[in-house]
Each structure stands twice: as structure tokens, then as C-alpha cells.
């Protein structure tokens with residue numbers, strides 16, 4: 001783990017336990033925890049433990065890890081009871097679309113009718 005990155009990145013600090021989070025799932029290389037400001041009844045963030053700035057960088061840098069993030073997304077959705085009702089997965093990529101934490105993360109949103117909404 002790069003200590004400079006850990007010091008500077010909020011989600012790296014969650015990975016090493018420096019900042020507490022409500023963890024709902026964990027694999028060797030991924031972590032899922034509840035968003036601190038939930039926008040839906042289920043709002044979980046799924047991240048690679050290794051630092052990548054966004055999903056595009058992750059996909060190019062380690063496609064297998066990107067797949068593991070998606071597998072954890074599916075596991076979380078099932079554990080939250082969303083596999084029947086449906087759920088939304090969002091990767092904000094770039095400050096201009098609202099990315100505020102530059103460590104790749106999937107938002108898993110569900111538990112409310114989002115039909116017709118883009119976000």
C-alpha cells in the first residue's frame with residue numbers, strides 16, 4: 001500500500017481503518033460500506049482496496065479487479081434484498097459530473113422507486 005496515497009485519500013483511509021465506516025461486505029480486494037449521506041434506503045459504496053482515481057483508470061489498470069468490484073456490487077444488492085426489485089449502479093467519473101472522492105467507487109442505490117430518474 002502506498003502510504004502517501006493512504007494519507008491523502010479518504011477511501012484509502014477507510015480501507016486501512018483510519019476512518020470508521022459501516023462495512024457491509026468485504027473480499028480480499030474489495031470493500032463495501034454505507035454512504036455517510038444516503039440518497040436512498042440502500043446506498044452502499046463498493047471500492048477496490050487498491051487506489052485507482054476512477055472507474056476508467058481501474059478498468060485499464062486491472063480489469064480483473066474491476067470485475068471483482070462488480071461481483072461485490074451484485075453480492076451487496078442481493079444481501080440488501082434488491083435482486084428482485086432492482087437497483088442502480090453509478091460510477092461518477094470526473095469532477096464535472098459530481099465525483100468528489102477520487103478513489104474509484106460504485107454507488108449501489110435501491111429500495112425506492114427510481115423509475116424515470118437519471119440519478
Ligand code: 5GP
Pocket residue numbers: 010019021022033034035036037038091092098099100101102
Ligand atoms: P462521489 O460524489 O465522489 O461519486 O461520491 C462520494 C460519496 O462518498 C458521497 O455520496 C458521499 O456522501 C460519500 N462520503 C463522503 N465522505 C464519506 C465518509 O467519510 N464516509 C462514508 N461512508 N461516505 C462518505
Ligand code: ZN
Pocket residue numbers: 005009010011012013050051052102103
Ligand atoms: Zn484511495
